Amino acid sequence: MRKILMITLVLMAILVFPSFQSKFHGTQPAKAKYVFLLIGDGMGINQVYLANEYQKQIGGQELSILSLPHFGLMTTSTVDPGVITDSGAGGTAIACGEKTKSGVIGMDSSKTRNLVSVAEVMQNKKYPIGIITSVGINHATPASFFGHRAHRGMYDDLVKDMTASGFEYFAGGGVITNNKLNPDSARKVLINDIVTSGYTLVANQNQKALIKNAAKVFVCDTSVYGTSDALYNVMDPKKAQFTLSEMLQMGIDKLFNKNGFFFMLEGGKIDWSSHSNDAMAMIHEVIDFDNAIKVALDFYKKYPNETLIIITADHETGGLGWGYRETKYYNYSYKLAQQKLSVDALIDSLKTKDAQESKVFVKNYTGIELPEEVLSKGDYAYSAAFAVDAINKMAGIGWTTGSHTGTPVGVYAIGAGAEKFAKRIDNTDIKPFILQSLAK
Numbered sequence: 136m137r138k139i140l141m142i143t144l145v146l147m148a149i150l151v152f153p154s155f156q157s158k159f160h161g162t163q164p165a166k167a168k169y170v171f172l173l174i175g176d177g178m179g180i181n182q183v184y185l186a187n188e189y190q191k192q193i194g195g196q197e198l199s200i201l202s203l204p205h206f207g208l209m210t211t212s213t214v215d216p217g218v219i220t221d222s223g224a225g226g227t228a229i230a231c232g233e234k235t236k237s238g239v240i241g242m243d244s245s246k247t248r249n250l251v252s253v254a255e256v257m258q259n260k261k262y263p264i265g266i267i268t269s270v271g272i273n274h275a276t277p278a279s280f281f282g283h284r285a286h287r288g289m290y291d292d293l294v295k296d297m298t299a300s301g302f303e304y305f306a307g308g309g310v311i312t313n314n315k316l317n318p319d320s321a322r323k324v325l326i327n328d329i330v331t332s333g334y335t336l337v338a339n340q341n342q343k344a345l346i347k348n349a350a351k352v353f354v355c356d357t358s359v360y361g362t363s364d365a366l367y368n369v370m371d372p373k374k375a376q377f378t379l380s381e382m383l384q385m386g387i388d389k390l391f392n393k394n395g396f397f398f399m400l401e402g403g404k405i406d407w408s409s410h411s412n413d414a415m416a417m418i419h420e421v422i423d424f425d426n427a428i429k430v431a432l433d434f435y436k437k438y439p440n441e442t443l444i445i446i447t448a449d450h451e452t453g454g455l456g457w458g459y460r461e462t463k464y465y466n467y468s469y470k471l472a473q474q475k476l477s478v479d480a481l482i483d484s485l486k487t488k489d490a491q492e493s494k495v496f497v498k499n500y501t502g503i504e505l506p507e508e509v510l511s512k513g514d515y516a517y518s519a520a521f522a523v524d525a526i527n528k529m530a531g532i533g534w535t536t537g538s539h540t541g542t543p544v545g546v547y548a549i550g551a552g553a554e555k556f557a558k559r560i561d562n563t564d565i566k567p568f569i570l571q572s573l574a575k
C-alpha cells in the first residue's frame with residue numbers, strides 16, 4: 136500500500152511540477168563550466184568550406200569544425216551603418232556585447248566608457264581566463280577581451296591593460312610595440328614589464344616545465360621577433376616554438392579545475408592571408424585553426440555536459456568566392472598545392488634576386504612561368520602576387536577585395552547552451568548567450 140502511495144505521489148509531482156519532471160528525466164538544460172570561444176579572424180563561410188573542399192580533393196581529412204551539430208549565421212556590422220568592421224569593433228562586439236566604432240578596443244562608440252568583456256565578467260565569477268592567438272597578444276582581437284583603448288594602435292598601452300587584467304594564461308605569437316625606431320629593444324622592455332607584473336615567460340619548449348608552478352603565464356616565442364610579431368605562416372618552412380593547438384593544450388593543462396575556465400583562441404593569420412588573397416596560405420591557416428578546434432573537442436568528449444564550444448569569426452576577409460569566370464562550373468582547389476610558399480615568403484625570397492633568378496625561383500615554388508612584362512617591372516612584390524593570383528584563378532577561386540567584407544559569418548557550436556547560437560544572431564549576442572549558458 137505504501138509503495139502504491141509513493142508511486143502515485145511521484146506521478147502527481149511529475150504531472151503538476153514541470154521542473155520536477157525535467158529533473159526527474161534528466162532533461163534539465165545542461166550548464167557550462169568550461170567555455171571555449173574560438174575566433175577565426177576573417178574566417179567567412181567560404182574560407183571554412185573551401186579549406187574543407189581542398190582537403191576532399193587532395194584526399195585529406197575533413198575539417199572538425201563541420202562536425203559541430205549547431206550552426207548559426209552572424210552579422211558583423213559596426214555601430215555605423217555602411218562601415219564594414221575591423222577586428223577592433225568586431226572583437227569588441229563579440230567580447231563586450233556592444234557595437235562600437237571601427238578601431239576601438241573595449242570602449243563604447245563615444246570612446247569615453249569602458250565596456251566589460253565576457254572574460255572580465257567570468258573572471259569576477261572566479262573562472263580562470265586564457266587568451267591565445269597566433270598573432271601579437273596585444274593585437275585587436277585578443278585585446279578586445281582585456282583592453283580598453285580608443286584606438287587599436289595603442290599597442291604599448293594595451294600591454295598595460297593585459298598585465299592589469301590579471302588573466303591567468305596568455306599565449307601569443309609576439310608583442311607589438313609602438314616604437315618603430317628601435318622595435319627590438321622596445322619589445323624587450325614590454326616583455327620585461329609583463330614579467331615584473333607577475334607573469335612567468337615561457338619562450339620555448341625547454342621552458343614548458345615552468346608553467347606548472349607559475350601563478351600566471353605568458354607563452355610567447357621570442358624568436359619570432361623581427362618578423363611580424365606573429366607565428367610564421369603555417370605553410371612556410373620556418374616553424375615557431377609552439378603551434379596554436381599546443382598553446383591551447385598547455386593552457387587547458389594549466390587552468391583545468393573542477394569549477395571551470397574560459398578560453399578565447401584566435402586564428403589571426405586566416406585574416407592576414409585573406410588580405411593577401413593567398414588561398415593556399417589561408418587554407419593552411421584554417422586547417423591549423425581546426426587542429427586547435429580538435430583539442431577543444433577532445434576536452435568536450437571528456438566533459439560533454441559541462442563544456443560549451445563556440446567557433447565564429449569577427450568578419451570575412453577578401454570577399455572569397457568559389458568560382459572564377461574562366462573555370463566556370465569547376466573548382467580545382469587541389470591545384471593550389473603546387474604553391475609551396477606563402478606570398479609573404481615568396482616576396483621575402485625574391486627581394487634579393489634579379490629577374491632571371493626570380494623567374495626560376497617562382498617556377499620552382501609555384502609552377503608559374505612569370506611573363507616578361509611582369510619580370511621587367513623589377514617589382515618583387517608584384518611578381519609574387521602575380522604568381523599567387525594565377526594559381527588562385529587556375530583553381531577557380533576569386534577574391535573581390537584586399538579588405539574585409541560585410542558578409543555574415545558562421546557560428547558553429549557544441550555542448551551546454553550551444554543551441555542558443557543556432558539561428559540568425561548578431562555579434563553582440565555572443566557575450567550574453569555565453570553568460571546565460573553558465574553554471575554560475
Ligand SMILES: [Zn+2]
Pocket residue numbers: 177222406407410452539
Ligand atoms: Zn583584417
